[in-house]
Amino acid sequence: MTPRSLLRAVRGVAVAVGCLALVCSAHADESYPEQIRIGIQKGDGLVALRASGKLEQAFAAHHVKVSWHEFVYGAPLVEAINAGDVDVGTVGSTPPIMAQAGAAPAVVYVAYAPKMSRSYAIVVPKDSPVRDLRDLKGKKIAFAKGSQGHLFVLKAMQDAHMDPSSAQFTYLSYADARSAFERGFVDAWAVPDPRYADAELSTGARTILTIGNLSVPQYGFYISTRSFAEKYPAALRLVFDELARQASESLAHPDETARFLSSSTGVPPQVWNRAITRLEWGVSYPIPADVIKAQQDAADLAYDDKVIPRRVDVSKAVLQIK
Missing domain, CATH: 3.40.190.10 (Periplasmic binding protein-like II)
Structure with missing residues (x-):
């Protein structure tokens, strides 16, 4: 190989390596996943x-x-x-x-x-005699087990000095809770927006407590x-x-x-x-x-x-x- 052809080969390798580096830098930033x-x-x-x-x-x-x-x-x-x-x-x-x-x-x-302030609430049917949480003693409260509503209800009962066993917790998905609420199978529902707004507009659900009223912020x-x-x-x-x-x-x-x-x-x-x-x-x-x-x-x-x-x-x- 002549000196001139060798130089051309070296330059070609350098260009290829440079292009590969540019491609890699454009497509493989280790700070981000694919x-x-x-x-x-x-x-x-x-x-x-x-x-x-x-x-x-x-x-x-x-x-x-x-x-x-x-x-x-x-x-x-x-x-x-x-x-x-x-x-x-x-x-x-x-x-x-x-x-x-x-x-x-x-x-x-x-x-x-x-x-959280007003986007999560405990609601009751529009014609329910329930006016506050204490009126739910012996009654059924629906929420999804392990959801925000679960601790919302427990904290609300703690604030009201109520024993959690004084009410009946009914663990339901949102869809099942909505059906149970509309049919009168549960007495109250802990529900977030937009389902909360939907319950108000479609069933006239009445709010007895919003999450912002708890003693500790959520x-x-x-x-x-x-x-x-x-x-x-x-x-x-x-x-x-x-x-x-x-x-x-x-x-x-x-x-x-x-x-x-x-x-x-x-x-x-x-x-x-x-x-x-x-x-x-x-x-x-x-x-x-x-x-x-x-x-x-x-x-x-x-x-x-x-x-x-x-x-x-x-x-x-x-x-x-x-």
Whole structure:
């Protein structure tokens, strides 16, 4: 090989290596996974983010595929995250407590939603003689076992100095609870929006207590697995930052939001119109000490009332993504 041909060969290799490096850098950012799988529930802010398509646009720059997975309530979502089928999702206070107690030990808290105020309520039929929680002694209260409604009812009874055994807990999915409520098979229902708004509009359900009236604040949380959160904190920050922007925009334009949520979820726009005024959409991180303290109160209550088999230290399941 002549010196000139050797030089051309070396240059060719250099160009090939350079091109390969560019391709690799364009398609393999180790800060991001190839795909992020997001769990949603009907009333959380992630529904609006999915409908907007903005998260897909944000992740396109990092060559990350986004997939959405819908769950009826929190407990199955926790199970899916623990099993590695979903990477991040949002739930109420109860499911991550149960996860830490043994059902799904890989699950960690990574962010939190604003304090719950009016989006979750205990309702009774419009013609019910029940006026407050104490009137439910000996009566049936429906909620999904392991849901936010479970601890909502327990905390409400603690605040009212009621023994939990003084009422009959009826563990039902949202669909079954709705049917039981309409047929008079249960006397009360702990229900979140938009199902809460739907019950008001379709059955005239009357509110006897909203979650913001509890003595200790209740929060929703964003959860992931420890391994995913430790490996891909940048991906989670991108999800939460886009969600925060979308939540602010959605709540600022309730009529428009109701229309596109109706088209994407099948829930009538008038139901969303009522629910949106009460929804505590948004996300913040890292998780502050007062929020962890409030969640610890919920965890202690869950243990005291035998919802979980052992005490848990909530702080040990918190992974701060700064």
